[in-house]
Amino acid sequence: MDFEYSDKTKSLLERLNAFMDEHVYPNERRYHQEVEADRWGHPPVLEELKAKAKAAKLWNLFLPDSSHGAGLTNTEYAPLCEVMGRVHFSSQIFNCSAPDTGNIETIERYGTEAQKARWLPAMLDGSIRSAFAMTEPDVASSDATNIQSSIVRDGDDYVINGRKWWISGVGDRHCELLIFMGKTDPGAAKHQQQSMILVPMDTPGIKVLRPMTVFGYDDAPHGHMDMLFENVRVPASNILLGEGRGFEIAQGRLGPGRIHHCMRLIGLAERCLELMCRRVKSRVAFGRPIGEQSVTLERIAESRILIDQARLLTLKAAYMMDTVGNKAARAEIGMIKVAAPNMACKVIDWAIQAHGAAGVSQDFVLANYYAHARKLRFADGPDEVHRNQIGRIELAKYVD
Incomplete structure (x- = not known):
């Protein structure tokens, strides 16, 4: 490589x-x-x-x-x-x-070509935004097959019912489109029950119940919304790829999304390390700069090690996605999705400690950044799901 x-x-x-x-x-x-x-x-x-x-x-x-x-x-x-x-x-x-x-x-x-013509120009131009509605409050959504929201065919339409939460982006007034995941056939094979459908935000029956907060941050104006869908009716032509293909689409969608989160987290951790270094060079405690204290030097060194490790693992995952495809790179994608948020949480926590009480205040970005990094240990699959997949892939290498 x-x-x-x-x-x-x-x-x-x-x-x-x-x-x-x-x-x-x-x-x-x-x-x-x-x-x-x-x-x-x-x-x-x-x-x-x-x-x-x-x-x-x-x-x-x-x-x-x-x-x-x-x-x-x-x-x-x-x-x-x-x-x-x-x-x-x-x-x-x-x-x-x-x-x-x-x-x-x-x-x-x-x-479809019609769906692309309807939505892609405005999305690519940045004049509208969108959201992805999958997670639900009443089931363990880390297993996408648990999703209970319904998408029922009714003549030339589909009727959608269900409750979704942590729907990021709906707070933005420019959000005009949802990709909604729900069940079209609860009696089908486990991974063929789900479908995805395009839902314009101005469709009757969509209700935003509240913005969710992350450690008290509402992430306005982007937001993470708790939403109710009651008899939301959209044309049947809005279905993506066909009934029963939702799980397949989700697997294709989440690979790049997961690694993008990790790439951004590395940059966020680098910024926090810089803030920590500048802080400890300018602050004096017990007669000498904080940066000369051995515990501070150890944390700075460990931060550099962790960030560079995460960057190299991210690059390896990206390289494999480019060369052998997302499916073959699923272990590497899973590994970096666990490693990067955990790394960022640790580095940001040390940066907060170096700032003292100011680090958890609104005067610095560190507390907000910590909340964001901690949230990403759940987004696009929790650590436990990725670790289980990585473990199974590793065990499969050893044949009795």
Whole structure:
């Protein structure tokens, strides 16, 4: 494996870093101020920066083999995604944020020509956003076959009923589309009961019950919503790929989404390590800088080791996805999905400790970043599910 960045990646990386320095970091405070002023609005600075990113041709970088994006492989995209991860909201600026990335890839890969024509132009242009409705409060959604929401055929329509929660992105007033997962045939084989269907957000019967909070953070204006679907009627032509294909689509959708989370977490952890280093060099306790204390040096060293380990494992997973495909790379994808959030939680926790009481306050991003990293130990499958899969794959190598 050769992890030397391609010339295309090097060029984009230089431009992306310059854009972050000139436009994103200087506007972090303004973004948060605008969110505080209008919790569930749409920060004007975001649209200004999106226009600049589009003009700079730093747009839809996540899309592989597509005329709409940069045509990067997973390995080429990894360092770019890492840079975006350094600021929690910045991936939106480049139209590279979840859940839109996964939804765009899903519609592009599995949608009909009519579905693509209806939704992809606006999603690729960044003028609308989308959400993915799978998780439910009443079942263990780590096993997607448990999902109980129903999608029932009624003439030329499907009627949807159920409750979903942790539906990220619905808080954004530009969210116009849901990809909804539910059961079309509870009597079918276990992995053929589920289907996915496109649901416009303005369809009657959709009710947002409340925003969920993560350690008290509501993640406005993106949000993670608790939602009720009561007799929501959409055309039968909105079904993706056909009845019973939902689990298949989910498996295809989640591979890239999982590794994108890990790429961004590495950038987030790098940012927190930088904040920790700057803090301990400027603070004095017991007569000398905190950075000279042995426990601090050990934590800085361990952070560097953990971040670099996670980066190399992420690159290996990306390389395998590019060369042998997502299915063959499922162990590597699972490993990094466990390793990266755990690494980030540990590094951020040490950064918080180095900041003292200020680290858990609203004056620094660390507490918010910790909440985000901890949440990702559940998103796209909890640690336990991935560890079980990795263990089974490992045991299968040993034949009696």
